[in-house]
Amino acid sequence: MSDTMAQTFVLSRSSYKHSSKNEDLIIGNEFQILEDIQSATELAVDLATDNEEHFNLKYLSSNWGYKVECTPRGLRIKGHLGTDWNKIKNSYPNIVLNPALNILTDKFIEEATNPFFPLSHINFNRVPIEMAKEACRRLNSIGQYVYQQLNNGEQKEAMANFRRTAMQNFDSCADQVAALLGKHAKLLVIRLDLYATSSLDNLPDKLVELCINKFIEQLRLSRIVPNVLDYICKREFGFKRDIHYHLIIFMDGDIHQQDITFAGILGQKWLDICKKHGQGLVGTYYNCNQHKDKYMRSGIGLVHYADHQKILGLRKAIAYITKPDFFIRYVADNGTRNLRKGIHPYLKKSTQRGAPRKYTKKEETTRLILTTRDDSQAEALAN
Incomplete structure (x- = not known):
C-alpha cells in the first residue's frame, strides 16, 4: 500500500512541482499554488511506511524544563502544525482532499483544537516540565495515527480510487x-x-x-x-x-x-x-x-x-x-x-x-x- 502511494506521489509531483534546475517542468504559472498540500501529502505518504516515534524529550534543567528533539519527519510534522487546516476545509466545501492528506489534516485539526494546549504553541526548545510528556505523546500520536489509518483496507481502497482517477x-x-x-x-x-x-x-x-x-x-x-x-x-x-x-x-x-x-x-x-x-x-x-x-x-x-x-x-x-x-x-x-x-x-x-x-x-x-x-x-x- 505505501509503495503504491509513494510511486503515485512521485509521478504526480514530478509533473507539477516547480524546479529551478529543470525549468521544463514548469508549464504555466500555477506550479506553486498547492505547495502546502503537496508537501503535507508527501509527509502523510512517508508516515504510512513505518510506525516509528519521531519526537523525544531531552531534559535541560528544573528551570528550563525539556527540549523536544525530532527526526527529519518530525521536523516536517512540526512545519505543518501552524497551518489552519480547519479553516481551509470549512472555507472550501467543494474541494476533496486525497485520503492520505485528509487523515493527516484531521489529526492536525484535532490537535489544534485540543483544550489542554494547541501543539502549534509549543516552544520546542523549552517545554515546561508539567506538559513535556503530554506534548511528546501527542506529537508522536500524529505519525502513529496516520500509519494505522492508511494501512487498513478501507483507506487502501480509497487511495486506490483516487490514484485510479x-x-x-x-x-x-x-x-x-x-x-x-x-x-x-x-x-x-x-x-x-x-x-x-x-x-x-x-x-x-x-x-x-x-x-x-x-x-x-x-x-x-x-x-x-x-x-x-x-x-x-x-x-x-x-x-x-x-x-x-x-x-x-x-x-x-x-x-x-x-x-x-x-x-x-x-x-x-x-x-x-x-x-x-x-x-x-x-x-x-x-x-x-x-x-x-x-x-x-x-x-x-x-x-x-x-x-x-x-x-x-x-x-x-x-x-x-x-x-x-x-x-x-x-x-x-x-x-x-x-x-x-x-x-x-x-x-x-x-x-x-x-x-x-x-x-x-x-x-x-x-x-x-x-x-x-x-x-x-x-x-x-x-x-
Whole structure:
C-alpha cells in the first residue's frame, strides 16, 4: 500500500512541482499554488511506511524544563502544525482532499483544537516540565495515527480510487494526443490558463461554468481560431485563484504556425465572454506560448511527431493538467466533470475489420513517450 502511494506521489509531483534546475517542468504559472498540500501529502505518504516515534524529550534543567528533539519527519510534522487546516476545509466545501492528506489534516485539526494546549504553541526548545510528556505523546500520536489509518483496507481502497482517477485522466489524454499525431505529422499546440474574478466573496461557480461552456462551444466549432483539431480542458481549484481552467488546444501544424498570436486571440475571447455573460465576472488569462522560450522542453508551439524532445515536453504538459487530481479534487454541485476533451470522429476506435495499423519506429517511439506513466522511461525513450 505505501509503495503504491509513494510511486503515485512521485509521478504526480514530478509533473507539477516547480524546479529551478529543470525549468521544463514548469508549464504555466500555477506550479506553486498547492505547495502546502503537496508537501503535507508527501509527509502523510512517508508516515504510512513505518510506525516509528519521531519526537523525544531531552531534559535541560528544573528551570528550563525539556527540549523536544525530532527526526527529519518530525521536523516536517512540526512545519505543518501552524497551518489552519480547519479553516481551509470549512472555507472550501467543494474541494476533496486525497485520503492520505485528509487523515493527516484531521489529526492536525484535532490537535489544534485540543483544550489542554494547541501543539502549534509549543516552544520546542523549552517545554515546561508539567506538559513535556503530554506534548511528546501527542506529537508522536500524529505519525502513529496516520500509519494505522492508511494501512487498513478501507483507506487502501480509497487511495486506490483516487490514484485510479488521476492515472485514467493521464492515460486518456495521452492516448488522445498519440492518435492525433498518428493522423497529423505536425501539430500547433497552444497552452492557455483561464481565470475569472468576482467582486463577491465567493466566485459564482455557475457563472464561471456558463462562460467556459460558451468558450468551449465556440472553440470546438473553430469560431475563435481556425482548424482546431482537438482540445483538452481541465477544471482545477486553487486557494489563490479559485476555479480556473487549463487548456491544451491542438491546431493543424501544416497550415498554421502563429501559436502566440492564436493564444492571444483565444485569451481575448475568454475576456469577452466573461464580460458579456459573466454578470460581473472579470476574465483573465495566461498565455503559456508567449513564454515557451523559457523552457528547455516546452511541448508547445509547433510540434513534429519525430521531435522526441518536444514530444517529451508535450507529455509533461499533459501530466501537468491531469495528475494534480491526486492531491486535491474539485467537486461541482451540478456533478460536472473536471476533465473534458473534444473527440473528433476519426479519433474514435475503428469498428472495421482487418489488421491494426503498423507504426514506423519513430511513430511507435512517439506513442510510447506520450503514453508511458513512467517518467524515467519517457526520458530514456526521448534520448
